[in-house]
Amino acid sequence: MNNYRQTQLLQKPLEKSLSIAENHVKLNSWMPPQNGIVPRIRVGRRWINILWAIPAIVVLLIPAIAFAQHLRTIPAVQEFILRYPGDTSSRTIYSGFPLWLRLQHFFNLFFMMFIIRAGIQILADHPRLYWRRDSTPGSEWFRFQHDVPRDRIWTSKDDSVSIPKWLGIPGIRHSVGLARWWHFSFDLLWVINGAIFYVLLFTSDQWQRLVPTDWSVFPNALSTALQYLSLRFPVDHTWTNYNGLQQLTYFITVFIAAPLAVVTGLMQGPAISNKLGWFAKIINRQAARTIHFLVLSWFLFFIFVHVTLVFANGMRQNLNHMFAGVDNASWAGLLIFIPVLVVVVIAWLLASPFTLKHSRLVQKAGQALVNPIKIIAEQWEPNTQYTEKDISPYFWVNGTLPASDEFRTLEEDNFMNYRLSVGGLVMNPREFSYAELKSMPKQEQITKHFCIQGWSGVAKWGGVPMRSILDIAKPTPEARYVVFYSFAEGAEGGIYYDVHTIQNMKHALTLLAYEMNGAPLNVSHGAPLRLRCENQLGFKMVKWIQAVEFVHDFAHLGNGQGGYNEDHEFYGNRMPI
Ligand SMILES: Nc1nc2c(c(=O)[nH]1)N[C@H]1C(S)=C(S)[C@@H](COP(=O)(O)O)O[C@H]1N2
Ligand SMILES: [Mo]
Helix, strand or coil: CCCCCCCCCCCCCCCHHHHCCCCCCCCCCCCCCEECCEEEEEEEEEEEEEEHHHHHHHHEEEEHHHHHHHHHHCHHHHHHHHHCCCCCEEEEECCCCCHHHHHHHHHHHHHHHHHHHHHHHCCCCCCCCCCCCCCCCCCCECCCCCCCCCCCCCCCCHHEEEEECCCCCCCCCCCCHHHHHHHHHHHHHHHHHHHHHHHHCCCCCHHHHCCCCCHHHHHHHHHHHHHHHHHCCCCCCCCCCCCCHHHHHHHHHHHHHHHHHHHHHHCCCCCHHHCHHHHHHCCCHHHHHCCCHHHHHHHHHHHHHHHHHHHHHHHHHHHHHHHCCCCCCHHHHHHHHHHHHHHHHHHHHHHHHHHHHHHHHHHHHHHHHHHHHHHHHHHHHCCCCCCHHHCCCCCCCCCCCCCHHHHHHHHHCCCCCCCEEEEECCCCCCCEHHHHHCCCCCCEEEEEEEEECCCCEEEEEEEEHHHHHHHCCCCCCCCEEEEEEEEEEEECCCCCEEEEHHHCCCCCEEEEEEECCCCCCCCCHHCCCCECCCCCCCCCCCCCCCEEHHHHCCCCCHHHHHHEEEEHHCCCCCCCC
């Protein structure tokens, strides 16, 4: 087929204006550290420091213990405890703690360590949590960052905070790109481990530990709680069955919290959320993010209580169960537990330095693991549309404004002389003037923006569908990708760009927008032209577009990762989740 010509229309060799990033985090050109504050919860208009919980728990626990001890002197309560000692002993487990269970317990602990740490790191990129669909400053219920300053431009990147390297992975500020690879890769492994666990649970007698089979679990749980609180612990029969309280908390953890974590995690991604229609309007991204966090809080609470009781309630016996698979008081469990603990601690300590040093490797490994799922999600046509009254009162701004003289001149003339150049592997390379773009059939859409950092906002966008541009420019059969070049530079210099598949440009809601909320797009949101691509995260939507180029491959652009933030911040190139 040779009835097309390959053209190099772009007058300026834009690919030469791209910069090459390091393959590791270069701390002196990265965002400077910035501390947040101790987490706070909003009650009405007041922010309460969560550290108050510590004295509050101590002050409440002492009378609670005294009260529980008093209750146990009452004959009726004693009778109740005799009748419901705690055990759910109608179901006896004969297989103890088999090897598969012990291995899965270890993998679970190992994977969750990375998942939790990387999750906290992701949260630190937008250290605020909301229930409502938009992310209006002041409407959050939880935060570990100050008020949003009103006297200057405060981008969402400005809002990110540093956390300690032993806590987050990799700890440095605005490292959501790298943290996501840890979070998602280990999520995948954790889900596989969990699925195998479910299967083995129900094909053995082990499910009877976790699943209550009659109502007596509730009085038994109450009785156990009372016994623990009075500090006279119930008799332990963990080897053969769990007590009511154990059964309920394990059940909640395994069958409610874990699936909820997966679902609310997935629902934060634009392609999935936008696929779910009305359901995603009820459990909007911010609500999903909040619930995801509450599930984390449950896990942390569970881990704390679980570990405390394992050690306080017969350490050797319990370690023998879970690490040696025997029910006695030998040292076998501890002898296995100690090297396991050493492995966990070493992995814990290495995760952050390794990520900072081998960032490109972390990105590529994560991409290899997670991309298959992303590529599926990318095929879905985004279909959640909103109405005028859903438009967010506040829409965060992100990125670095264009600073060139060329752009300033265009801006001074209200972009009258702006021309969008469309070239590369197309049959009809050409430029579109600003007036011409506006005279083309206009599409309007009210959609939700999902920034990788965690905030979202609904806005109405007006502009030219990318399909119209494709129809006019006619990509050649060789063209596979579209590169969007910005007038603006990225955070570390070199112009901002991003690469999309042509397939993704054919979605009905892929738009070159020149209007926002019924008014001409302003410069902070990307004037004269910015991309809307509703099944992708925000950073894929280049603002201040100066040129569109069709290519066969993007390996030669920048670091070859398919975009500025892909090159410099180790983001993924396919980002519908
Ligand atoms: N040229 C350019 N485009 C960009 C960015 C940028 O830094 N430079 N930031 C991206 C990111 S991370 C997001 S979330 C959106 C933000 O769009 P908004 O400022 O209109 O909210 O723009 C995207 N487009
Ligand atoms: Mo973003």
